[in-house]
Amino acid sequence: MKVLFKVTRQQQNTKARVQTYTLEVESGNTILDCLNRIKWELDGSLAFRKNCRNTICGSCGMKINGRSALACKENVGREIARFPSPSTKEIPEITIAPLGNMPAIKDLVVDMTSFWNHLEAVDPYVSTRGRAIPEREFLQTPQERTQLDRAGNCILCGACYSECNARAVNSDFVGPHALAKAQRMVADARDTETEARLEAYNQETQGVWGCTRCYLCNAVCPMEVAPMDRIGEIKQQLLQEKDAGENRSIRHRKVLVELVKEGGWIDERKFGVMVVGNYLRDLKGLLSLAPLGLRMLAKGKFPLKFEPSEGVEEARSLIEAIQRYNSHCE
Template identity: 75%
Template structure:
C-alpha cells in the first residue's frame, strides 16, 4: 500500500515547512525503516537520529502523528489504526515531527542539552559514601534489586520530556525523566543520602510539586516506566516527614486527602481557606481569596452548604487502607 509521510523540516532558528514523501510500504514496516528508505531513495538531506533499531538506545525519539514515540517501535499498521488521515486521493498520511520542549537543530534532530542538564540536577547516582565499602561488594537481595527494575528500564529517549506540559510552561521543572531516576535513588538501599535527596526534590517549581499530573509522560513512555507514578511515590515519602503548615504544595495534598476522608469529596469552602489561608493563619493568603470569593458569590457559584457524599465511610476506609499499606 502507499502512504504519504508528511515530515516537518527546518533548520535551527528557522521557520518549519512540511515536506511530503510517498512510499510503497507494508503494515509491519516501522516508521524508522520508512525514514531510512526516504533518506536512501528519495532525499539524502533528511536528518534524524537512529542507532539500535531495537527499542534499546532511545535515539530515534520523535513525534509521530502528534505523539512522542520511538520510530523503531511504531509500525505503519499501528499508526494507521491509531490515527487515520487521508489525502483527497484516499492515500493514508502519517505526520512526523521533532520532539517538543527542546530546540530543533535540523529536521527531526533536537538539542537535548536541557534534557541532560535537568537529569544531572537530581544526582542520579548512588551516593559516594555508599560506594566506599571495604573488603567486599555491596550485596542486594533479589527483592531489593527488583524494586529498581521499573525505573531502571528508562532508556532516556526523551519522549516524556517532549510531552511534559509542566516543562512547557515552567522551564525550572526538571522533568519526568529526571524524577523517575530520582525515585530510583530514593528507594535504593545502597544510597545514604535519602533525606538530603527528598529535601532537594521538595521544591514548588523544580521538584516534584512542579508536576501538573497531566499523565502525558505515562502515556508516551515506550518502556512503561510510568514517570508520573514515580513522582507520586516521591511525594508520599516527602509527606511522611512534613507538616501541612510547611508549604502550600504539601498542604494542598494533605488538605485534599483530609477533606475527602471527612466528606467523601472536597468541601470547596474549606479547601481554599486551609490551603491558601494555611488554616486561617496566613492573613495575606486569606485576603488574596477575597476577590475570588466575592465574584463567586455574585455569580451564585459559592457553595453555602456542604453535603457529605454517600459511602463516605467506605471512601475513608479505602484511603486509610492505602495509607497504612503504602
C-alpha cells in the first residue's frame, strides 16, 4: 500500500518545514524501516538517529503522529489504525517530527544535553560506600532486586522527557527520566545515601514536587517504566518521613488529606492559611494571601462558613484504610 510520510525538516536555529515522501510499504514495516528507505532511496540528506532496531538502545526516539515513541517499535499498520483516513480513496498519512523539549540539531536529531545534565543531577549511581565491599560480592535477595525492576527497564530514549508538560514550562525540573532513575537509587538496598538523596529530590519544583501528574510520561514510555508512578513512590516516602513544616509542597498534600478527613472536602478558608501560612507560623506567607482574600471578599466569593459534605465518616474511613495499608507495606 502507498503511504504519505510527512517529515519535519530543519537545520539548527532555523524554521522547520514539512517535506513529504510517498512509499509503497507493508503494514508490518516499522517506522524506522520506512525512514531508512526514504534515506536510501529518496533523500540521502534526511537525518535521524538509530542503532539497535530492536527496542533496546532508545536511539530512534521521535514524535510519530504527534506522540513520542521509538521508530523501531511502531509500525505502519498500527499508526494508520490510530488515525484512519476519512476516505478509503485517500493515501494514508503518517507525520514524523523530532522529540519535544529539546532543540533540533538537524531534522529528527535533537540536542539532548539538558536531558543528560538533568539525569546527572540526580546522581544515578549506587553510592561509592555502597560499592566498597572488598571481602565479597554485594548480594541482593530476589525480593530486593524485584524493587528495581520497573525503573531498571528505562533505556533513556527521551520519550517521557519529550512529552513532559512540567519540563516545558520549568527548565529547572529534572524530568521524569531522571526521577525514575532516582527512585531506583532510593529503592536499591546497596545504596547508603538514601537520606541525602531524598533531601535532594525534595527540592520544590526542581525535584519530585515539580511533577504535574499529567500521566503523559506513563502513556508514552515504551518500556512500561511508568515514570510518574516512580515519582509518586518518592513522594510517598517523603510524606511519610517529613514533617508538614518541611516545605509548602509536603504541607499542601498533608493539609489536603487532613481537611478531607475532617470535613469530607476541603475547607478553603483553612487551606490557604495552613499551607501558605504554615499554620499561622509564616507571617510573610499570610500577608501574601491578603490581596487575594480581599478580592474574593469584594466579589462575594469568600466562604464565610463551611458545610461538611455528606458521608464524612465514610471518606475518613477510606483514607485511614489506605494509610494503614501503606504503613503495612513499608
